[in-house]
Amino acid sequence: xxxxxxxxxxxxxxxxxxxxxxxxxxxxxxxxxxxxxxxxxxxxxxxxxxxxxxxxxxxxxxxxxxxxxxxxxxxxxxxxxxxxxxxxxxxxxxxxxxxxxxxxxxxxxxxxxxxx
Amino acid sequence: xxxxxxxxxxxxxxxxxxxxxxxxxxxxxxxxxxxxxxxxxxxxxxxxxxxxxxxxxxxxxxxxxxxxxxxxxxxxxxxxxxxxxxxxxxx
Amino acid sequence: xxxxxxxxxxxxxxxxxxxxxxxxxxxxxxxxxxxxxxxxxxxxxxxxxxxxxxxxxxxxxxxxxxxxxxxxxxxxxxxxxxxxxxxxxxxxxxxxxxxxxxxxxxxxxxxxxxxxxxxxxxxxxxxxxxxxxxxxxxxxxxxxxxxxxxxxxxxxxxx
Numbered sequence: 001x002x003x004x005x006x007x008x009x010x011x012x013x014x015x016x017x018x019x020x021x022x023x024x025x026x027x028x029x030x031x032x033x034x035x036x037x038x039x040x041x042x043x044x045x046x047x048x049x050x051x052x053x054x055x056x057x058x059x060x061x062x063x064x065x066x067x068x069x070x071x072x073x074x075x076x077x078x079x080x081x082x083x084x085x086x087x088x089x090x091x092x093x094x095x096x097x098x099x100x101x102x103x104x105x106x107x108x109x110x111x112x113x114x115x116x
Numbered sequence: 117x118x119x120x121x122x123x124x125x126x127x128x129x130x131x132x133x134x135x136x137x138x139x140x141x142x143x144x145x146x147x148x149x150x151x152x153x154x155x156x157x158x159x160x161x162x163x164x165x166x167x168x169x170x171x172x173x174x175x176x177x178x179x180x181x182x183x184x185x186x187x188x189x190x191x192x193x194x195x196x197x198x199x200x201x202x203x204x205x206x207x
Numbered sequence: 208x209x210x211x212x213x214x215x216x217x218x219x220x221x222x223x224x225x226x227x228x229x230x231x232x233x234x235x236x237x238x239x240x241x242x243x244x245x246x247x248x249x250x251x252x253x254x255x256x257x258x259x260x261x262x263x264x265x266x267x268x269x270x271x272x273x274x275x276x277x278x279x280x281x282x283x284x285x286x287x288x289x290x291x292x293x294x295x296x297x298x299x300x301x302x303x304x305x306x307x308x309x310x311x312x313x314x315x316x317x318x319x320x321x322x323x324x325x326x327x328x329x330x331x332x333x334x335x336x337x338x339x340x341x342x343x344x345x346x347x348x349x350x351x352x353x354x355x356x357x358x359x360x361x362x363x364x365x366x
Contacts, residue, residue: 005143012137016130023126053144058168060160061241063323071152076172079247080184087191090352094195097360160318164307164330165240174337178293178302185344189286192348196279199359
């Protein structure tokens with residue numbers, strides 16, 4: 001039971017809040033916000049895995065001498081993840097516009113034509 | 117009844133996530149850093165850039181960036197195709 | 208979103224600040240191999256400048272002046288340029304950086320001072336060219352999305 005890794009707990013709390021918003025809210029826009037919160041939590045976890053104590057940024061331009069550098073690979077993976085999250089959110093929101101145009105409402109319990 | 121079941125499932129998932137995170141390695145000591153040590157030492161001689169993150173994104177792992185550019189392009193094409201006006205009216 | 212845009216103060220400040228944000232975005236893209244930044248980050252900054260313009264002037268101020276077909280053609284040029292730069296070094300491997308350390312005219316210098324140095328702009332090989340291709344793609348792609356969602360969502364509402 002290690003209480004020292006607080007950034008990991010913050011990232012997991014963001015994911016838990018995103019899952020709560022995704023399960024218990026009725027408006028479609030709030031569902032999209034919940035999905036976006038889950039992506040934010042995962043990105044934060046990915047960046048904070050590759051940290052070394054007292055490390056500097058992995059850039060050699062005017063870098064202070066005598067310190068270690070943090071790992072650069074999780075930062076590169078987080079870049080990709082952020083851009084994919086942007087593409088997914090844009091597509092989800094344009095689907096919301098179309099659903100509102102067709103049904104006249106954004107309540108999830110009233111959009112039921114797929115059943116039977 | 118469904119709400120109580122859903123709430124119990126949500127409590128289980130969140131407890132699993134929070135307990136799993138506290139059992140990870142301590143913050144500040146990464147586990148396996150052999151590949152990243154190679155990147156930090158040999159970027160300036162092989163790729164001749166100063167920014168190691170850009171060298172990893174565009175040179176050592178350029179294939180992932182190609183996949184991401186494809187995802188972005190596909191998303192833009194899909195949105196542009198959804199919002200077009202049909203010439204033959206659907207009304 | 209109103210048709211006329213926002214008030215006089217917002218419009219005046221936008222006319223002045225828009226050029227500064229554009230310059231900063233191009234600076235972040237161009238120096239991507241020396242300082243933090245690169246293609247994706249700089250493209251997002253330029254796209255946010257464009258979104259500021261769209262919010263401040265409304266859809267009535269943009270309608271006759273910006274055609275999104277041109278923006279989509281620019282995005283396709285950026286995607287093909289990125290793929291073509293990957294095929295340049297196909298003799299050894301896909302995405303092989305054969306222009307770095309080669310002594311040529313375009314981005315071919317080597318770095319003499321290892322460790323902490325002020326930065327050499329002319330070095331890097333295909334990395335700065337890929338920065339420009341990806342930056343072009345991201346900024347025109349996001350600008351296209353914002354224009355089409357604004358114009359398409361508004362027109363059907365009034366019918």
